[in-house]
Amino acid sequence: MTKKKFETNAIRTQLERSQHLEHSVPLYLTSSYVFEDAEDMRASFAEEKNRNVYSRYSNPNTSEFIEKVCQMEGAEAGFAFASGMAAVFSTFAALLESGDHVVSCKSIFGSTHSLFVNFFPKWNISTSYFNIDDVASIEKLITPKTKVLYAESPTNPAVDVLDLEVLGAIAKKHNLILIIDNCFASPYLQQPIKFGAHLVIHSGTKLMDGQGRVLAGITVGSADLIDKVYRFSRISGPALSPFNAWVLSKSLETLAVRVDRHCSNALQLAEYLENHPKVNWVKYPFLKSHPQHAIAIKQMKAGGCIVAFEVKGGLKAGQEFFDAIKLLSLSANLGDSRSIVTHPASTTHSKLTVEDRESVGITDGTVRVSVGLEHIDDIMADIQQALG
Structure with a gap:
């Protein structure tokens, strides 16, 4: 067989x-x-x-x-x-x-x-x-x-x-x-x-x-x-x-089906954020602008569900972004069917010193989005209104 x-x-x-x-x-x-x-x-x-x-x-x-x-x-x-x-x-x-x-x-x-x-x-x-x-x-x-x-x-x-x-x-x-x-x-x-x-x-x-x-x-x-x-x-x-x-x-049993959708949504969101005037940078493995894009496409089938980006304006702008979110969940989990936004500096990586966070690219304005399975138009609409 x-x-x-x-x-x-x-x-x-x-x-x-x-x-x-x-x-x-x-x-x-x-x-x-x-x-x-x-x-x-x-x-x-x-x-x-x-x-x-x-x-x-x-x-x-x-x-x-x-x-x-x-x-x-x-x-x-x-x-x-x-x-x-x-x-x-x-x-x-x-x-x-x-x-x-x-x-x-x-x-x-x-x-x-x-x-x-x-x-x-x-x-x-x-x-x-x-x-x-x-x-x-x-x-x-x-x-x-x-x-x-x-x-x-x-x-x-x-x-x-x-x-x-x-x-x-x-x-x-x-x-x-x-x-x-x-x-x-x-x-x-x-x-x-x-x-x-x-x-x-x-x-x-x-x-x-x-x-x-x-x-x-x-x-x-x-x-x-x-x-x-x-x-x-x-x-x-x-x-x-x-x-x-x-x-x-x-x-x-549904991993492949779900992850395909996660990746499709995440790539579309990353491409949208890459051109947003209130975003300093965006990172997603299958974006051509990603520093290790060539490595990613060599060893990965697609880019995954996580998009990272930095809001212009530092900590204050980041807090305003999170407070303005309506549809997406504010949580520290990821890989969920529900899209999640996380502030790593104050949650998942808060135990690191400021110097250690900055040395691995985690600034006060860094946002981690676990892109879920909702319709991509609704995900982007929520992030768009939160960015203002």
């Missing part, structure tokens, strides 16, 4: 049917599982059998969700978490030891930055940052203690794009583990493993769910690394709930 396409796998990858021959996968709301006899119980806990033992370790619903994402990303294995940040923390905690060193892009989510600078140093784990426009500096930062090379692409919130092929080559040359946060792209638009990534992290809360309903995270990649992540996580307990896994597995 010929290899099935992305959209088909998203719909047709599912658990074996039960004796009831259900068409839609049922919920498995159970914390534990029963055993046939004493030997079955012993062998199961000894991992001599591949079966469910306890839902903190695995559950049929989480297993289906993981299998779908692995197929989408071209990964060997994965583990699902209760949130995106649980995935980030648990992945690093499973792989790093005291004395290890991480090289990371400076343009990362604020909570991930807080892990690197406020918590990991307590365990003698250090981090060095490279700027998005200075990938050549990565090799200068690598030391004998460096274990992980980490990046988001596109980045949060400025939607800069890193060349994953270049990062993959550097990781291979220096025997580093390359971890990519692929949340902004989703596995539909980009598969970092093709370019040399060993692990890929997602916040399932965003495009994977797509409707702002559940929290989730997932890490997928090579089987040997995921085994370490699994063994740490089955003990520390950040597992995804069966119900949320079931919701996400259903959501993945």
Whole structure:
């Protein structure tokens, strides 16, 4: 049989049917599982059998969700978490030891930055940052203690794009583990493993769910690394709930359709903002004016749902813009069917210093728009009236 396409796998990858021959996968709301006899119980806990033992370790619903994402990303294995940040923390905690060193892009989510600078140093784990426009500096930062090379692409919130092929080559040359946060792209638009990534992290809360309903995270990649992540996580307990896994597995069936619409709307909005007299700049990966446009079209199918721009007039003008919004939601989430406007400097990246924010392109006037699935005319009309 010929290899099935992305959209088909998203719909047709599912658990074996039960004796009831259900068409839609049922919920498995159970914390534990029963055993046939004493030997079955012993062998199961000894991992001599591949079966469910306890839902903190695995559950049929989480297993289906993981299998779908692995197929989408071209990964060997994965583990699902209760949130995106649980995935980030648990992945690093499973792989790093005291004395290890991480090289990371400076343009990362604020909570991930807080892990690197406020918590990991307590365990003698250090981090060095490279700027998005200075990938050549990565090799200068690598030391004998460096274990992980980490990046988001596109980045949060400025939607800069890193060349994953270049990062993959550097990781291979220096025997580093390359971890990519692929949340902004989703596995539909980009598969970092093709370019040399060993692990890929997602916040399932965003495009994977797509409707702002559940929290989730997932890490997928090579089987040997995921085994370490699994063994740490089955003990520390950040597992995804069966119900949320079931919701996400259903959501993945429509991922391609939804993301196509997100991208179409986002590109039209970016093109409109690019010519607006009250906008200093606009960034969207598939705009020809984007600094890394050539890289984006090389490794992404489309530009994603996030548009970043700067309102002229600084903080005051930015506040007036947000106060004038009527249709779009003021929220810190993204990847929702509902369009969302966010002020990164005072919300998602507020824990960074002013200097750190400015160094990654986050000014007081920066606006992040998660472009939703409403009609593009209505989205643009709201932003147009808010800009005045």
